[in-house]
Amino acid sequence: MMHFENRGNKATRLGFGEGVLEAARRDSRVVGIGADITGSVSMDLFAKAFPERFFSLGIAEQNCMGVATGLALSGKVPVFSTYGVFAALRTTDQIRISVCYNNVHVVIGGAHAGISVGPDGATHQALEDIAIMRVLPNMTVLSPCDATQTIIAVQRAIGNMKGPVYIRFGREPVPEFTHEHQEFQIGKGQQLKDGNDISILATGHMVWEALQAAYQLQQEGIHARVINIHTIKPIDEEIILQAAHETKAIITVEEHQIMGGFGSAVAEVIVKNHPVPMDFVGINDSFGESGKPDELMKLYGLTRETIMTKTQSLFYKKETFI
Amino acid sequence: MTVYMNELKQIARNIRIDIIKSIAEAGSGHTGGSLGLTDIFTALYFKILHHKPSEPQWDDRDRLILSIGHVAPVLYATLAHAGYFPVQELQTLRKLGSRLQGHPGRDHGLPGIELSAGSLGQGLSVAVGMALTAKMDKKNWRVYSIHGDGEMQEGSIWEAAMSAAHYKLDNLIAIIDRNGVQIDGKTKDVMDMDPLQDKWESFGWRVLNCNGHDFEEIQQAFTQAQATQSKPTVIIARTIMGKGVRQIEGDYHWHGKAPSKEEADNFIQEILKAS
Numbered sequence: 158m159m160h161f162e163n164r165g166n167k168a169t170r171l172g173f174g175e176g177v178l179e180a181a182r183r184d185s186r187v188v189g190i191g192a193d194i195t196g197s198v199s200m201d202l203f204a205k206a207f208p209e210r211f212f213s214l215g216i217a218e219q220n221c222m223g224v225a226t227g228l229a230l231s232g233k234v235p236v237f238s239t240y241g242v243f244a245a246l247r248t249t250d251q252i253r254i255s256v257c258y259n260n261v262h263v264v265i266g267g268a269h270a271g272i273s274v275g276p277d278g279a280t281h282q283a284l285e286d287i288a289i290m291r292v293l294p295n296m297t298v299l300s301p302c303d304a305t306q307t308i309i310a311v312q313r314a315i316g317n318m319k320g321p322v323y324i325r326f327g328r329e330p331v332p333e334f335t336h337e338h339q340e341f342q343i344g345k346g347q348q349l350k351d352g353n354d355i356s357i358l359a360t361g362h363m364v365w366e367a368l369q370a371a372y373q374l375q376q377e378g379i380h381a382r383v384i385n386i387h388t389i390k391p392i393d394e395e396i397i398l399q400a401a402h403e404t405k406a407i408i409t410v411e412e413h414q415i416m417g418g419f420g421s422a423v424a425e426v427i428v429k430n431h432p433v434p435m436d437f438v439g440i441n442d443s444f445g446e447s448g449k450p451d452e453l454m455k456l457y458g459l460t461r462e463t464i465m466t467k468t469q470s471l472f473y474k475k476e477t478f479i
Numbered sequence: 480m481t482v483y484m485n486e487l488k489q490i491a492r493n494i495r496i497d498i499i500k501s502i503a504e505a506g507s508g509h510t511g512g513s514l515g516l517t518d519i520f521t522a523l524y525f526k527i528l529h530h531k532p533s534e535p536q537w538d539d540r541d542r543l544i545l546s547i548g549h550v551a552p553v554l555y556a557t558l559a560h561a562g563y564f565p566v567q568e569l570q571t572l573r574k575l576g577s578r579l580q581g582h583p584g585r586d587h588g589l590p591g592i593e594l595s596a597g598s599l600g601q602g603l604s605v606a607v608g609m610a611l612t613a614k615m616d617k618k619n620w621r622v623y624s625i626h627g628d629g630e631m632q633e634g635s636i637w638e639a640a641m642s643a644a645h646y647k648l649d650n651l652i653a654i655i656d657r658n659g660v661q662i663d664g665k666t667k668d669v670m671d672m673d674p675l676q677d678k679w680e681s682f683g684w685r686v687l688n689c690n691g692h693d694f695e696e697i698q699q700a701f702t703q704a705q706a707t708q709s710k711p712t713v714i715i716a717r718t719i720m721g722k723g724v725r726q727i728e729g730d731y732h733w734h735g736k737a738p739s740k741e742e743a744d745n746f747i748q749e750i751l752k753a754s
Contacts, residue, residue, distance in 0.1 A: 188615075209615070212611060212646070214642050215638075215642070217635075217642065219601075219634075219635040219638055220604045220607070220642055222604070223602075223603070223608065223639065224604050224605070224607050224611065224639075224642065225608060226604070226605045226608055227604065227605035227606060227607060227608020227609040227610075227611070227612070228608040228609070230594065230605065230608070230609060231542070231608070231609045231612035233612055233615075250598050250601075251601055251604070251635070253598075254596065254597065254598045254601060255601050258585075258586070258595045259585055259594060259595045260586065
């Protein structure tokens with residue numbers, strides 16, 4: 158299996174902006190909506206290229222979501238991006254009724270996701286968006302792992318989908334390691350490293366950390382499988398159950414609350430079909446705080462070290478489970 | 480279809496009767512607002528809107544957005560009388576498996592429903608989105624959106640109002656059902672929104688007023704609204720909740736109350752006698 162290397166750091170938000178621009182070049186129905194932080198969420202690339210297809214609506218996210226619905230109902234493919242805390246939470250009711258109940262093709266960008274937003278602190282760190290978005294009927298939830306994958310994911314979200322899509326990405330530059338010609342299918346996980354001792358299922362920026370943890374564990378004699386789940390809903394039950402059958406223990410890793418998030422989505426599949434011991438790396442029911450991104454990731458246990466510790470511990474414990 | 484003014488009253492009478500019948504049969508539903516908006520819906524679907532009941536998805540149709548989904552019975556009864564589906568189907572309102580959901584739901588496939596809605600304050604934003612599409616694509620169709628006066632208390636209405644004026648959406652006409660009552664009582668006691676006209680004018684809209692039960696005035700307001708350029712128009716239509724049934728007219732207790740079968744018969748008799 159291929160060994161992944163960091164080709165250099167790049168922010169997934171740039172991947173989002175580049176992907177939207179590319180999709181808009183191919184499809185004239187694509188329109189953009191901005192809520193004052195257009196540059197920050199990388200929608201400025203689109204806005205500059207297609208000013209007649211971009212609508213600045215000001216700091217009024219609820220309206221943005223309804224306008225997106227109206228555009229979609231009349232034949233456009235609207236992309237609306239703002240910080241995940243606003244995109245997913247400020248407008249939850251608009252997303253539930255206008256977007257999801259009407260089942261319209263609105264692409265929602267949840268930018269600056271996770272605690273790695275850093276010094277802005279708790280108000281701006283989206284740690285609940287996966288949980289809220291995945292519970293809504295008709296919604297597809299994407300959480301790509303690097304900028305390259307984000308470019309692909311957003312293009313698929315715009316070009317190949319019919320209903321609402323929430324796509325989550327971050328602010329800080331993160332390692333670029335997936336291939337631009339990778340096999341990427343919405344709803345299908347990607348096995349990035351083989352191993353039969355235990356499985357580490359990760360999403361978003363934490364996939365890189367999971368890989369690094371697995372590479373180190375390999376040297377210590379634990380052969381961990383690593384799977385990138387870039388589509389949290391609909392989730393790839395097949396790859397999860399195969400991991401449960403073959404490795405008999407699963408760790409999930411996410412830059413998000415453990416409660417209700419990605420790990421819970423995996424647990425729902427496991428518990429129903431093939432219970433195996435699990436553990437979760439994520440935020441443990443708390444708000445974040447100000448600090449440098451790497452300081453916060455360390456303080457809140459979102460590091461390869463935490464993943465290694467939990468993986469080792471679950472690996473030695475799994476034999477005691479019946 | 481050409482409908483003369485004097486025919487509208489007759490159509491509205493029949494729609495009112497079907498609203499009462501369908502809500503009584505359902506055993507729940509919003510009687511007051513539905514009856515109060517009947518004349519405006521009749522005018523819209525039989526006089527104002529460009530639409531084709533036989534081709535509900537016709538590209539160039541005017542769009543009617545019902546933001547206050549709870550008055551679905553007036554929308555359903557009007558659509559049925561306009562020919563979108565059989566009038567008998569109104570008796571399935573709110574029942575299991577019905578295309579006539581308690582609040583409009585497009586996923587149930589009823590022809591003529593432009594938006595699933597029920598959470599107040601969302602429809603104007605959707606109407607803005609549609610009006611932007613029409614402008615972008617240089618289409619002549621218009622968007623009409625129907626709102627309650629209590630709904631003006633939702634903040635998102637004013638976000639949408641700002642954006643419609645900002646983009647000079649003269650192809651958007653909003654109608655406010657100004658009946659002065661909401662579930663808890665009179666709007667001025669629950670949360671006063673006056674001066675409502677000044678609020679809309681200060682948000683950059685043209686404001687027109689009309690008696691929402693006078694077809695001449697309704698028609699005149701729409702004609703003026705359609706002629707408006709470079710700004711959206713809101714029509715504040717003074718209405719009476721429960722219009723047509725004297726004993727419930729203006730009574731906020733009838734916002735979300737269904738008549739019993741016996742009451743329904745009495746209401747219908749009264750409507751028939753009055754015409």
